[in-house]
Amino acid sequence: xxxxxxxxxxxxxxxxxxxxxxxxxxxxxxxxxxxxxxxxxxxxxxxxxxxxxxxxxxxxxxxxxxxxxxxxxxxxxxxxxxxxxxxxxxxxxxxxxxxxxxxxxxxxxxxxxxxxxxxxxxxxxxxxxxxxxxxxxxxxxxxxxxxxxxxxxxxxxxxxxxxxxxxxxxxxxxxxxxxxxxxxxxxxxxxxxxxxxxxxxxxxxxxxxxxxxxxxxxxxxxxxxxxxxxxxxxxxxxxxxxxxxxxxxxxxxxxxxxxxxxxxxxxxxxxxxxxxxxxxxxxxxxxxxxxxxxxxxxxxxxxxxxxxxxxxxxxxxxxxxxxxxxxxxxxxxxxxxxxxxxxxxxxxxxxxxxxxxxxxxxxxxxxxxxxxxxxxxxxxxxxxxxxxxxxxxxxxxxxxxxxxxxxxxxxxxxxxxxxxxxxxxxxxxxxxxxxxxxxxxxxxxxxxxxxxxxxxxxxxxxxxxxxxxxxxxxxxxxxxxxxxxxxxxxxxx
RNA sequence: GCCGCAUUCGUCUAGCUGGCCUAGGACACCGCCCUCUCAAGGCGGAGAUCGGGGGUUCGAAUCCCCCAUGCGGUACCA
Numbered sequence: 001x002x003x004x005x006x007x008x009x010x011x012x013x014x015x016x017x018x019x020x021x022x023x024x025x026x027x028x029x030x031x032x033x034x035x036x037x038x039x040x041x042x043x044x045x046x047x048x049x050x051x052x053x054x055x056x057x058x059x060x061x062x063x064x065x066x067x068x069x070x071x072x073x074x075x076x077x078x079x080x081x082x083x084x085x086x087x088x089x090x091x092x093x094x095x096x097x098x099x100x101x102x103x104x105x106x107x108x109x110x111x112x113x114x115x116x117x118x119x120x121x122x123x124x125x126x127x128x129x130x131x132x133x134x135x136x137x138x139x140x141x142x143x144x145x146x147x148x149x150x151x152x153x154x155x156x157x158x159x160x161x162x163x164x165x166x167x168x169x170x171x172x173x174x175x176x177x178x179x180x181x182x183x184x185x186x187x188x189x190x191x192x193x194x195x196x197x198x199x200x201x202x203x204x205x206x207x208x209x210x211x212x213x214x215x216x217x218x219x220x221x222x223x224x225x226x227x228x229x230x231x232x233x234x235x236x237x238x239x240x241x242x243x244x245x246x247x248x249x250x251x252x253x254x255x256x257x258x259x260x261x262x263x264x265x266x267x268x269x270x271x272x273x274x275x276x277x278x279x280x281x282x283x284x285x286x287x288x289x290x291x292x293x294x295x296x297x298x299x300x301x302x303x304x305x306x307x308x309x310x311x312x313x314x315x316x317x318x319x320x321x322x323x324x325x326x327x328x329x330x331x332x333x334x335x336x337x338x339x340x341x342x343x344x345x346x347x348x349x350x351x352x353x354x355x356x357x358x359x360x361x362x363x364x365x366x367x368x369x370x371x372x373x374x375x376x377x378x379x380x381x382x383x384x385x386x387x388x389x390x391x392x393x394x395x396x397x398x399x400x401x402x403x404x405x406x407x408x409x410x411x412x413x414x415x416x417x418x419x420x421x422x423x424x425x426x427x428x429x430x431x432x433x434x435x436x437x438x439x440x441x442x443x444x445x446x447x448x449x450x451x452x453x454x455x456x457x458x459x460x461x462x463x464x465x466x467x468x469x470x471x472x473x474x475x476x477x478x479x480x481x482x483x484x485x486x487x488x489x490x491x492x493x
Numbered sequence: 494g495c496c497g498c499a500u501u502c503g504u505c506u507a508g509c510u511g512g513c514c515u516a517g518g519a520c521a522c523c524g525c526c527c528u529c530u531c532a533a534g535g536c537g538g539a540g541a542u543c544g545g546g547g548g549u550u551c552g553a554a555u556c557c558c559c560c561a562u563g564c565g566g567u568a569c570c571a
Contacts, residue, residue: 013571048570113569120568127494130567155569173498182496182567190569197571221497221566242498245564249504254564291505291519298507299518318506320499321564328505328520338533374533385531437529452529464531 006038007211010064010071011201013045014056017271018063020324021216021246021255024289028214028243030069031290031312041208042074044085045201047194063272067282068305081208086200093195096203096233097156097188105232106188108154109136110147131184132157156189158198160228168227170220171241172319178224186225198222202229210238214314217242217321241314244293245321255324268326279352279379280329284336288329293318302335334377342369352379358390367474371466385466389475394461394483398490403453406446411454412491414444418455419484428477434469458487 010026012018033040042064046052061075073079083089100106109132111119116132123130137159139147147154160183167177188199195203205213220242230237246255255270269275275285283305290308291301294317303311337345346365349372353360372385388394402411421440425432441451452468459480465471472480 011571015571045571051570109569116569124494129495157569170498176497178496184567187569192569194569196569200571216565217498218565219571222571224497244499247564295506297518301505301519322505325504325520331520334533372532375531441529447529449529456530462530466531468529 004209004211006033006036007041007209008033008038008214009041009043009205009208009210010069011043011045011204011215012060013048013051014060015048015051015053016056017059017273019255019271020275020285020289023063023067023069023272023285024246024292025215025243026064026069027067027286027289028294028312028314028317031309032212032214032314033072034309035312038211039072040069041079041081041210042071042084043204043208044075044087045197046085046087047190047197047200049192049194059271059273063276066276067272067286086195086204089204090193090195092207093189093199093203094193096199097195100158100188100232101156103232104159106156106158107137107139108144109157109185109187110139110144110152110154111135112152129181132186134159134185137185153191155187155191157185158188158225158229158232160185160225166224166227168223168237168240170223171239171315172317173242176220176223183225183228188229198226198229202226202233202235205238206230206233206235212314213238213240214243215240217245217319241317244318246292247321247323249323249326279381280333281336281340281379284329284333287336288332292322292324302332330377337376337379338373340373342366345369345373348379349382352382353386356380356383358383358387360386360390364389364474367470371470371474375466386474388460388462388465389479391461394459394486396457396461398487400457400463401454401487401491403450406450406454408491412488414446414451414454415458415484415488415491417444418451419481419488422472422477422484423481425477428473428480430470430473433472437469454487455484459483 008029010022010029012022012026030040032038044057044060046057057075064071071077073081074084078084086093097106101108111132115135119133120130122128136154136157161180164180165177166180166183167175169175186198187196189195204210223240223242227237248255249268266278267274269278269280272285276282286305287301287303287308290303290312294312296303296311296313296316340348343366346362346369349368350360350362350365353365368382368386372382375385376382401415402408406414417440418437421436422428422433425436437451437455438448441448444451453463455472456465456468457463459472459475475483
């Protein structure tokens with residue numbers, strides 16, 4: 001617990017797209033950095049060449065940027081502690097490994113995969129503790145020379161004492177202690193010359209002067225081993241906080257990267273890019289994610305970004321895993337959409353409509369906004385609310401036209417009068433349409449709902465739409481008249 | 494198997510320096526109001542004996558112990 005400057009990092013491996021769990025981890029780190037005027041470092045842990053996914057890095061960077069989590073040091077912008085790809089720092093790890101070997105804290109191991117597999121099998125069969133048996137810990141120089149002569153490329157392992165225990169401190173959970181017998185002589189440097197995660201993080205966090213580590217709780221079990229590495233180097237560990245796991249909406253198991261269906265049939269987004277595609281606003285996702293694992297007072301749930309920076313409290317982060325609630329996210333996203341300015345929302349809706357192939361223009365989008373704003377949870381929800389505007393010919397059951405306590409006859413009369421009435425409305429705008437139709441309903445001795453219900457179906461093909469007067473304006477006078485006439489024809493025969 | 498972490502309404506959670514908790518808020522759900530349908534909004538309702546069992550105490554969701562369950566780890570993956 002020193003008062004050195006706050007430096008935190010998000011250190012993903014480019015083995016897949018940016019996942020919400022990772023995004024939440026990044027967010028907490030980012031908030032903490034901003035709150036303390038510290039640095040948010042992005043480091044790419046690309047040490048597993050077998051799992052490398054080419055476009056994962058781009059996705060990661062795009063995702064973070066979309067969420068507004070810009071890094072102060074890292075890929076593309078560099079920084080004083082670079083390079084920020086572990087694959088560009090190999091020399092550093094080799095040096096570190098050599099240092100530990102020189103100190104007697106690590107050793108080269110020439111055991112191949114066959115022997116390790118065999119060992120594991122034996123141990124499992126005899127119910128012994130699984131783990132490396134220290135076979136290469138005390139090789140003679142002759143043995144080493146033999147192995148080298150055979151061309152075997154060694155790994156470097158940490159020599160963990162068999163006795164005693166190892167303790168590390170978690171900011172949220174307190175001291176966590178494990179018996180050293182649970183720890184094995186873990187590999188620090190792989191035979192391909194790349195470091196393992198354990199060596200990489202420790203060396204980099206130290207050299208990059210990281211002050212606080214926030215990462216998922218699935219890493220707790222590796223923490224004692226990391227502590228041993230810190231100790232071996234004689235370094236002080238950064239302050240650590242392990243963040244609770246994000247569970248499936250069912251609450252069973254981690255939110256998986258596998259595609260699952262939501263209750264309403266939509267595909268469950270789990271990658272940030274999918275939330276983006278599904279029409280969630282980044283500010284809503286950020287607000288929501290902040291609350292998965294943290295709460296301010298148990299009451300307040302809506303926070304602007306600057307409020308989050310101000311109020312986020314790392315020590316209040318929960319220790320128990322929580323399910324990801326898409327329903328709550330939808331609720332929150334809807335609230336954020338409602339807060340958007342008209343021009344802003346119109347622009348975003350226009351993008352979605354165009355993407356889906358509707359020939360909408362900005363004027364249309366601006367008119368649509370007040371009609372749909374309170375009715376959409378995500379941006380694409382706008383489509384079923386306005387798609388009929390672009391249809392050439394509406395498909396619907398003629399019976400839908402006939403409202404309660406009406407018949408085909410009276411409906412035809414009503415639609416006919418409505419057509420005449422609307423033909424005369426000028427300008428064809430919400431207010432004047434409303435005045436005309438209200439008067440007509442009264443004149444026909446119909447309830448407003450009956451009249452509007454029939455017109456609604458005739459002009460939209462649906463019995464549920466945004467408020468009708470504005471909707472008719474949006475459709476346009478010509479189309480409205482034509483659709484009314486077609487409806488009459490449908491009823492007639 | 495072994496090790497670790499966790500356990501409050503269906504879900505996210507507040508509470509955890511013990512009494513103000515007959516456990517608060519939010520999502521979802523139900524009802525009413527508003528209303529041209531649907532929403533949004535307002536009001537109200539139902540919903541947890543705080544995983545179970547032992548303690549400590551005048552008093553425990555809050556402190557201690559045991560058990561159960563869930564999750565995670567147990568790799569030359571991160």
